[in-house]
Amino acid sequence: xxxxxxxxxxxxxxxxxxxxxxxxxxxxxxxxxxxxxxxxxxxxxxxxxxxxxxxxxxxxxxxxxxxxxxxxxxxxxxxxxxxxxxxxxxxxxxxxxxxxxxxxxxxxxxxxxxxxxxxxxxxxxxxxxxxxxxxxxxxxxxxxxxxxxxxxxxxxxxxxxxxxxxxxxxxxxxxxxxxxxxxxxxxxxxxxxxxxxxxxxxxxxxxxxxxxxxxxxxxxxxxxxxxxxxxxxxxxxxxxxxxxxxxxxxxxxxxxxxxxxxxxxxxxxxxxxxxxxxxxxxxxxxxxxxxxxxxxxxxxxxxxxxxxxxxxxxxxxxxxxxxxxxxxxxxxxxx
Numbered sequence: 001x002x003x004x005x006x007x008x009x010x011x012x013x014x015x016x017x018x019x020x021x022x023x024x025x026x027x028x029x030x031x032x033x034x035x036x037x038x039x040x041x042x043x044x045x046x047x048x049x050x051x052x053x054x055x056x057x058x059x060x061x062x063x064x065x066x067x068x069x070x071x072x073x074x075x076x077x078x079x080x081x082x083x084x085x086x087x088x089x090x091x092x093x094x095x096x097x098x099x100x101x102x103x104x105x106x107x108x109x110x111x112x113x114x115x116x117x118x119x120x121x122x123x124x125x126x127x128x129x130x131x132x133x134x135x136x137x138x139x140x141x142x143x144x145x146x147x148x149x150x151x152x153x154x155x156x157x158x159x160x161x162x163x164x165x166x167x168x169x170x171x172x173x174x175x176x177x178x179x180x181x182x183x184x185x186x187x188x189x190x191x192x193x194x195x196x197x198x199x200x201x202x203x204x205x206x207x208x209x210x211x212x213x214x215x216x217x218x219x220x221x222x223x224x225x226x227x228x229x230x231x232x233x234x235x236x237x238x239x240x241x242x243x244x245x246x247x248x249x250x251x252x253x254x255x256x257x258x259x260x261x262x263x264x265x266x267x268x269x270x271x272x273x274x275x276x277x278x279x280x281x282x283x284x285x286x287x288x289x290x291x292x293x294x295x296x297x298x299x300x301x302x303x304x305x306x307x308x309x310x311x312x313x314x315x316x317x318x319x320x321x322x323x324x325x326x327x328x329x330x331x332x333x334x335x
Contacts, residue, residue: 030060038144040072040081043254048271054331061334065122067100100148105186112155143168143271150186160196168274199310201274211273215266228328
């Protein structure tokens with residue numbers, strides 16, 4: 001076969017990959033997911049949103065909600081950043097962004113019986129989506145603080161029977177971690193006061209066993225991401241200035257405006273890794289434990305606790321990133 005013919009064949013194969021992904025997935029039910037994010041905090045949230053929205057062959061996306069953590073401004077700024085990513089995917093009409101909590105669980109919980117309270121739009125959306133009849137439980141994927149999820153469980157305890165929660169957070173068994181610190185009361189409520197199936201995709205800064213291991217360098221992003229994803233008809237204003245028509249170009253800009261860390265200098269895509277293990281649980285290892293307790297911000301193990309949770313660890317960086325880039329190359333849009 002001549003070289004031109006080989007080239008044409010390669011282009012034809014690439015063009016049919018999304019259809020092939022859909023055909024391969026058709027034998028499997030799509031996983032219903034709802035993402036809850038502090039989208040304007042760093043840059044991993046944006047990549048988690050895009051990865052979820054571009055994995056329409058694997059996910060039945062039921063909604064996107066936001067909350068405020070101490071980085072990235074109030075809930076409106078978090079929502080605006082999530083909306084940028086959805087606009088770049090061309091899916092704004094399909095996936096409006098629901099505003100969640102600015103405050104903490106302890107501050108808001110006494111008011112969940114009122115008609116309106118801090119975060120009510122996100123809480124009501126989570127509850128409404130959970131009530132829809134479906135063959136499998138709705139998977140809630142909070143990748144920021146747990147406030148919106150805890151408030152929904154406080155308002156309607158029966159939610160625990162309809163959902164599974166996969167949270168990106170904690171350095172368990174070590175103390176600290178950003179998402180945890182932003183609302184430890186919400187985390188402890190879920191551990192102690194509910195029966196909801198709860199799973200932690202641990203972070204573990206600087207250790208190879210957590211989502212911190214799923215790292216990419218700026219050079220890698222410059223090589224792999226430009227132009228990737230669908231192209232928006234209307235340019236989208238970026239967080240750091242400039243306008244963009246594809247998520248891939250926006251990804252490059254996000255990496256260009258953030259400080260690298262580690263050796264080699266890189267950034268972790270924590271939140272994207274949490275979405276990845278919902279897509280394919282083989283990309284990390286689950287471990288069941290008695291639900292621990294937070295005491296003075298430190299973990300206290302309770303191996304005898306009848307209430308058990310799952311800890312996800314030992315994330316397969318190479319497999320996760322291989323799928324992430326394949327998904328960016330050949331997106332199948334959620335609908």
